[in-house]
Amino acid sequence: MPELPEVETVMRGLSPVWLGQRFTRVTLNRGDLRRPFPQDLGQRLTGATVTACRRRAKYGLIDTDRGDTLILHLGMSGRMRVDPEAIGKHDHVVFETGNGRVVAFNDARRFGSLDLVATADATAHPLLAGIGPEPLGPDFGAVLLTRAFADRLAPAKALLLDQRLIAGLGNIYVCEALFRAGIHPARAGGTVAAARLTSLAAAVPAVLEEAIAAGGSSLRDHAAPDGTLGYFQKAFHVYGREGEACVTCDTLIARIVQSGRSSFFCPKCQH
DNA sequence: ATGTCCACCTGCTGGC
């Protein structure tokens, strides 16, 4: 479920459950996801109090008063289930806190990851070190996009998905932002007109903020930890709408495959 | 460096 707005929704949902609370028990139901869990994960977390629930790109960061930061990535199918009725098949890690709440990190496909590092080292973590600016932060804008797209042969779609250039965008929001900016997903980055890059610089934060306000997009999964569903998928203009009418011009939305992933776009509105 | 492709997993859907 997780692009930037979904991870943001998850961390906002986790915050009232965890902030100021002490982990009383951390149960590992397997030893790894994409990568092995740190050996001492449970030991280091148990007894520690949560001081912050943050997000960087598509990573959730949970700081503790012991100077550690839990870094979690939800992969494709990861969810944080709060107070589940029962522990299920893919509840790989279960966190219990002093307030009696239970949070299960559930991830059927196991593309997610979990690591625990010193808070001071968190931004230097190999997973986070190379990630580009936050699209909702002060460093994002037309200047950054212009630099990122200049002289590039790679399609606009691929550049926006590259986490080293911009943090947090995934397949859905790239498709939606490109539609809003009138840019064809297959257009080489270096050939996108300056005016469209300016549109894109506005479209990216706009679509992300609208999605966050809607609680993210729920396709197969629950977006928020408390089980409430995000509803931004109702506002998609192109994603998943192959063969349906463009909201602007009625032309049928098309789908192409780029690097093995679907891109949805309006053949008339996007150039 | 840049661009492309595949592997990593499980689950669901739609067509036959």
Add this chain to the structure above:
DNA sequence: TGCCAGCAGGTGGACA
């Protein structure tokens, strides 16, 4: 009803 192909929100590493 059953089977199977195709598809799914991501990323890291291998390759030319």
